[in-house]
Each structure stands twice: as C-alpha cells, then as structure tokens.
Amino acid sequence: MSGNNDNRLKRYDEQILPPSFRFLTEQQKAAYIQHLMEADLELRRVMQERLGKSQIAEQDLHVAINMIEMLQDERKVFSHTAKGETGSGTYELRVRGGDTKFIGSIALAVIAVALVVLVLIRVL
C-alpha cells in the first residue's frame, strides 16, 4: 500500500500539494491522492462537455445568422431571438431588421400628417 502510495505521490509531485499535506496521516494521504486522481478525471470530463456545448452553440448561432441574412435578402421585416447555452455560460441574441426603408418612421409621419389634413378640412 505504501509503495503504491509513493508511486501515486510521484505523479503529483509537479502539482502543488497543500501545505497541510505533511500533517496528514498515511491513510489520509492515500485518500487525498485518490480524490486528486478522481478530480483530474472529472476535470477532463467536464471540460470536454463544455467544449462540446460551445461547438453546438457556435453552430446554432451560424444557423440563426444565415436565416437572418436570408430574411434580409428577401426584404422582410423581421425580429429574431436566439437563446442557448455555451460551455462557459449562456447567450441571448435578439435581432431586428429588414426595415431598410424605415417603414415604421415613415408610417408614423404619414399618419400624423393625414390627421392634420383631416382635421383642417373638417374645421376650416
């Protein structure tokens, strides 16, 4: 057990063992190294998973942007929201476009002018 323990310890020589390590009993040292090895494996697993998520998010974003470009090319007024999870957190993208001729603003102005004209005709 002790020899096995020493071998494991050598593997972690490069890592910074906590300063309290020397105060541990042999049994505790063995348990600590066991945990360290498990943490190493878990770290690799978690990072692989996160990288995978990020790649999926990147793909999703590309798809969303291609769709937006298509809508823009078709000169459609659109509003699109894309939400997702990346390996490092979350993202949310809201895009509004297609109103290349400022239809909204012009419509507002036309309504206002029409209102004035209508009132003036009726009043005067």
Added chain:
Amino acid sequence: MGGQRNSYPYRRSRHRNRYYSGYSNVSRVGSQTRDAAREYVRKCLFTLDNPRKRILFANYEALYGKAAGQYLRETLTKWGTGRVKMSDQSEQRILECVPRVMTVTEQYELLVISSNRWLRKLDGSDARRLPRPIGSVNELRNVYINAITRVISERPELDWFVKNVFTNEELNEYLSCLRFLAIQRYLQTFRAIQIDLASVLPIDEIEGCRVRSSYVDKLTNHLIEGVGRKDLECAPIEQENPIPALVSRIGHENAWLISERIMNEQYAAVVGKQTVNIGRDDMNSALTSLAELPPGADYDASYVIHGSGGDLYVHIQRRNVFKLRAEIAAYVLLQGVLIAFSLIVAWKMLFSSLWHASIAILIGVITGMIKLQEKVQAKKRELELYER
C-alpha cells in the same frame, strides 16, 4: 451550468469517509447553526455504542445523582423514539455529558457545525440577497482587504458545550485553521476575479457597437457595473498567510479540513480558468458571427460567462443610426401635429358650451407631449452613444 460547478466528485456522499469534516455544511445558516449543533449532539446520543453509553451513564450519575442516572437509563430509548419529550434541564445535562464521550471525529464535526455561523459571516454573502453594486475592482479590492482584516481580528462564538470538550490550545489551532482557510479563500477568489477579467475584458470596444460589461463576484456578492480596461490595472492583494502548526489532538482533522478545502478550491480555480478561456473563444466566435449580420439590422447580444471568481455579463448592442434619426424626426413631427391638432380643437371648443372638454383635451395633450418628449430624449441619448 450551476449543477456542473458543484459536481466535484469528492463532495459526493460516497466519498465522504471518516475524514470528511463537514466543512461544506456552511450552507446551514444563522440561527439554525445553534440548533444544528444541539441536534448533532442528540443524534450522537442515540447512536452511542454500549461502552460509551456506560461511560455516559456513569458520568451523568456522578454529576447529577443516582435518580437522574436511573431516569436517563429508563428514558433514553423513549427520547429516541419521541414517546417522551426531553425537558430543558435534561437537554442541558445531555449537552454537558454527551460531547465528552463522543469520538474525536464526532467532536470535531460538532466543532465545525458550531463554527458554521462564523464561517458564513466571514463569507459576507447570502445567495438570497441581490448583488450589492460597487464602483470598480479597486473598491472590491478594499472590500476583500477589510474582510481579511476582520478574519484576523474576530473570534467565532462557539456553543458552551462545544468549548467544554476542547482545550484552549485545540480551539486556538482550529481557529487558526479557519483563519488560514478564510484568508486563502479571499486571496484566491480575488486572484480569480483578476484572471477572469484579464481573459475576457479586452473585448470592450467594438466598432459601431455599444458594449457594457458587469461582473458579480461570487464570494462577497458585489456587482461591478461598467467593468472595463481600467479595472485590469488593479493591484493584487499582498497578504502573508502561513499555515498554522497542526500538532494538537485534532491536528490530523484540521490538516484534512485544510487539504480538502484547498483541493476543492484548486479544482474550482482550474475549472473556472479553463471555462473563462472557453468563454473568450465563445465571445470571439460570436463577434465574428455578429459582424456578418446585415448592416441595417439592430441587435442586442447578451453573454454570461461563469468564471472562477464570479460571473461576467457582457451586453453588445448595435443600432442603425439612420433609423434612429428617422425615428427621432417622426416623433418630433408627431409632437408638432399633436400640438396643432389640439390647439385647433381646443380653440373651437373654447367658444362653445364644451369649454370644459377643451381643458381636458389640453391636459391630455400636455401629458402625451411629456411622454413623447421623454422618448425623443431617450432616442437622442442613444444616438449620441453611437455617433461618438
């Protein structure tokens, strides 16, 4: 994400061997801590093995007399099943006697439970509270320095029945361990915050876009709005933190507590650092994608990156400047039309029997004008930001 961050394998119950100290029980907060310590003593009372039970009975009898000892022997099982409720006097006596017959590991667990309130206070955070706003990383640095000073100067309030079973040297050693861990945690978290910001923040200026970043540190729960390049210049915290000598009866338990805690923090730091690197790549890739968006499109992109010191929130906003100008012009025109319209109507009505209606119309128009003006101002402010 949150779930993954707590997925340290050695925190799972199957990994909690007899050295597991229960330090992570710090989530038991405030007033519950005292009850938790009492509850732990009760739990130990009902799981005592026969030799320790005999010692307990002997001690109890010696302290409180033969009748009290006899009562304990007869009632112990009934207390356990809940058939008889423990009186306050009996509880005090149990608290006095039981910790003395506990194993060292159990006594240590009791010590940890009893100091949880202090540990929680040192953390200075409460997950239920909203993050407190703070001006910059420099100010946050002062918060951390003050917290470290508090750790050095304060002593935890331990329950009397916990103090009974430890010598002053043992309590001092444990206290030194807690201080070492608390300071270590503050130093490591502040270092992690700086690494998080240095890794991601260079993306703070994008042409034609408005970028707002904020950071919430997870240890003290502070929110820094408008975090930017200036925050990268903040100096690290210089504080010596030597490990105490762990030589008392509970030295090994203390050593395990420190080792396990440091391992958890090192693991979290590595995960956080690598996650931030993934976050930086995510952001770069997202910015490349956003640049492909049609020039006329408005967008709001929000990113949350979970770093090792806290969470970084990045909001990128792009507006079509011509569209903004057109909107302002339309609103101004609408204002003018509304004024003209209402004045004409009011003028006509003023000389008729409907004069009170004209006053109502004028009030309505003024209110509408104020709202429109607010909208115009907001749009103008937004325009200024993009024209700058």
